[in-house]
Amino acid sequence: MATKTGQQDKMMKVEKGEYGYVLEDVPHLTDYIPDLPTFPNPLRFNPAYSVVKQYFVDVDDTVPQKVVVHKNSSRGIHFRRAGPRQKVYFDSDEVHACIVTCGGLCPGLNTVIREIVCALYNMYGVTKVLGIDGGYRGFYSKNTIPLTPKIVNDIHKRGGTIIGTSRGGHDTAKIVDSIQDREINQVYIIGGDGTQRGAAVIYEEIRRRGLKVAVAGIPKTIDNDIPVIDKSFGFDTAVEEAQRAINAAHVEAESTENGIGVVKLMGRYSGFIAMYATLASRDVDLCLIPESPFYLDGEGGLFEYVEKRLKEDGHMVIVIAEGAGQELLSKSTVHEKDASGNKLLKDVGLWISHRIKDHFANHKMAITLKYIDPTYMIRAIPSNASDNVYCTLLAQSCVHGAMAGYTGYTSGLVNGRQTYIPFNRITEMQNKVVITDRMWARLLSSTNQPSFLGPKDAVEVKNEPAPSSQLLESENCNCEDKAAK
Numbered sequence: 447m448a449t450k451t452g453q454q455d456k457m458m459k460v461e462k463g464e465y466g467y468v469l470e471d472v473p474h475l476t477d478y479i480p481d482l483p484t485f486p487n488p489l490r491f492n493p494a495y496s497v498v499k500q501y502f503v504d505v506d507d508t509v510p511q512k513v514v515v516h517k518n519s520s521r522g523i524h525f526r527r528a529g530p531r532q533k534v535y536f537d538s539d540e541v542h543a544c545i546v547t548c549g550g551l552c553p554g555l556n557t558v559i560r561e562i563v564c565a566l567y568n569m570y571g572v573t574k575v576l577g578i579d580g581g582y583r584g585f586y587s588k589n590t591i592p593l594t595p596k597i598v599n600d601i602h603k604r605g606g607t608i609i610g611t612s613r614g615g616h617d618t619a620k621i622v623d624s625i626q627d628r629e630i631n632q633v634y635i636i637g638g639d640g641t642q643r644g645a646a647v648i649y650e651e652i653r654r655r656g657l658k659v660a661v662a663g664i665p666k667t668i669d670n671d672i673p674v675i676d677k678s679f680g681f682d683t684a685v686e687e688a689q690r691a692i693n694a695a696h697v698e699a700e701s702t703e704n705g706i707g708v709v710k711l712m713g714r715y716s717g718f719i720a721m722y723a724t725l726a727s728r729d730v731d732l733c734l735i736p737e738s739p740f741y742l743d744g745e746g747g748l749f750e751y752v753e754k755r756l757k758e759d760g761h762m763v764i765v766i767a768e769g770a771g772q773e774l775l776s777k778s779t780v781h782e783k784d785a786s787g788n789k790l791l792k793d794v795g796l797w798i799s800h801r802i803k804d805h806f807a808n809h810k811m812a813i814t815l816k817y818i819d820p821t822y823m824i825r826a827i828p829s830n831a832s833d834n835v836y837c838t839l840l841a842q843s844c845v846h847g848a849m850a851g852y853t854g855y856t857s858g859l860v861n862g863r864q865t866y867i868p869f870n871r872i873t874e875m876q877n878k879v880v881i882t883d884r885m886w887a888r889l890l891s892s893t894n895q896p897s898f899l900g901p902k903d904a905v906e907v908k909n910e911p912a913p914s915s916q917l918l919e920s921e922n923c924n925c926e927d928k929a930a931k
């Protein structure tokens with residue numbers, strides 16, 4: 447995985463305070479363009495917002511990364527609180543914004559686009575907003591789409607992204623040339639870990655050229671593998687939609703003798719969708735994710751467990767994340783890659799279905815197995831009600847930040863508060879299910895599945911340093927170690 451570039455290291459803004467307080471701050475246009483003029487925030491006169499007490503965020507407001515503390519804990523890492531500021535660094539007439547969506551689809555993309563456009567128009571009186579057609583490469587190879595509140599009015603009811611998306615094709619110099627040529631001064635970039643890495647280098651190049659252009663990211667991925675943030679938008683919608691496939695698998699399985707329903711869900715490197723869909727459903731007997739290796743044959747293996755379940759219940763449901771068990775499918779360490787450099791996966795759902803069928807055929811036990819692959823159906827849909835609200839807050843926070851002159855940040859929810867997070871914190875690692883955490887233990891206890899760990903493996907896994915995961919209890923978060931450094 448790519449990590450911090452030398453440039454990013456140099457540009458990190460870290461401020462320390464009393465009792466171990468650390469602010470991992472985001473860049474501001476005035477860091478490299480001194481004496482920029484400021485303007486009073488037009489929201490002062492907005493009838494909807496002017497009645498709110500303390501509507502503007504205090505310049506010193508920050509949000510802690512870790513909220514579970516002990517009496518003597520140090521205060522730890524904080525991020526700048528998102529929201530409107532008293533002063534803005536762009537005159538409304540001067541703003542020329544653009545929006546781009548990159549990477550795989552995710553429910554809520556259209557809602558985020560809609561709400562960025564509406565926030566710019568309705569809150570800040572901005573009237574020039576462009577959609578970049580088809581992801582990063584659209585900056586230099588395609589036409590743009592003018593975006594107005596009228597054009598985006600109904601788009602949140604549709605899946606996908608009205609401005610298109612793509613993988614690959616990131617040429618930083620050409621993208622920044624295009625931003626300069628079109629006189630764009632606010633760039634809103636919606637995408638996952640790859641996209642945010644791309645945004646970080648675009649920001650660096652813009653800063654190198656000394657341009658007054660704010661670069662703001664909004665994290666997107668249904669895999670929910672972006673670190674630091676509580677969860678990514680669209681994740682809830684995807685988990686909800688996955689229930690339909692699991693229900694179908696359960697109905698098919700329990701309607702026949704020794705019925706097995708297998709459902710494959712997305713999750714390239716992390717099993718959050720599979721884990722949450724399983725926990726929500728209660729009909730799942732076995733959930734397999736990339737973070738938890740498993741084996742098929744012998745004592746404590748998958749076949750033994752399937753046989754036990756069939757003998758006890760007469761049917762079972764298996765949920766498998768697409769990235770699970772890839773090492774069993776192919777011993778090769780050379781993988782095909784997509785245009786963005788992501789590993790292309792083999793179909794583990796089909797593979798496991800065949801292996802289970804072969805096993806029971808060899809053991810002369812009749813089973814009926816149905817394999818359901820709803821992969822793209824759970825992401826090519828509009829976002830649900832709660833994701834819609836979440837997308838709105840993310841989009842508005844992102845716009846407030848750019849208007850206030852912040853740049854080089856991703857907007858994200860941290861412990862229920864909107865924040866601005868420096869790009870490097872989003873791109874330096876990936877969020878994963880922690881299999882020594884309580885959430886995975888809850889799953890094991892709800893499915894009754896084996897952990898596939900012998901006593902020796904269990905001790906080893908327990909002793910491994912735990913990666914940080916915002917969806918999980920914070921004692922497994924390694925943020926404190928970082929703050930202490």
Ligand SMILES: Nc1ncnc2c1ncn2[C@@H]1O[C@H](COP(=O)(O)OP(=O)(O)O)[C@@H](O)[C@H]1O
Pocket residue numbers: 448548549550581582583612613614615616637638639640641642643644645647666667785786788
């Ligand atoms: N390390 C990187 N540096 C610059 N651009 C990148 C990097 N990784 C990915 N990108 C660009 O980001 C875009 C989306 O990346 P991708 O991995 O497909 O999706 P996601 O952002 O959802 O993870 C692509 O256009 C890709 O070229």
Ligand SMILES: O=P(O)(O)OC[C@H]1O[C@](O)(COP(=O)(O)O)[C@@H](O)[C@@H]1O
Pocket residue numbers: 549550551638639640666667668669712713714768784788825
């Ligand atoms: O077929 P595609 O479009 O490459 O998408 C497949 C991948 O997209 C994802 O849904 C999410 O990936 P990104 O977050 O990188 O966009 C993965 O779970 C899945 O492996």
Ligand SMILES: [Mg+2]
Pocket residue numbers: 549638639640667
């Ligand atoms: Mg990705």
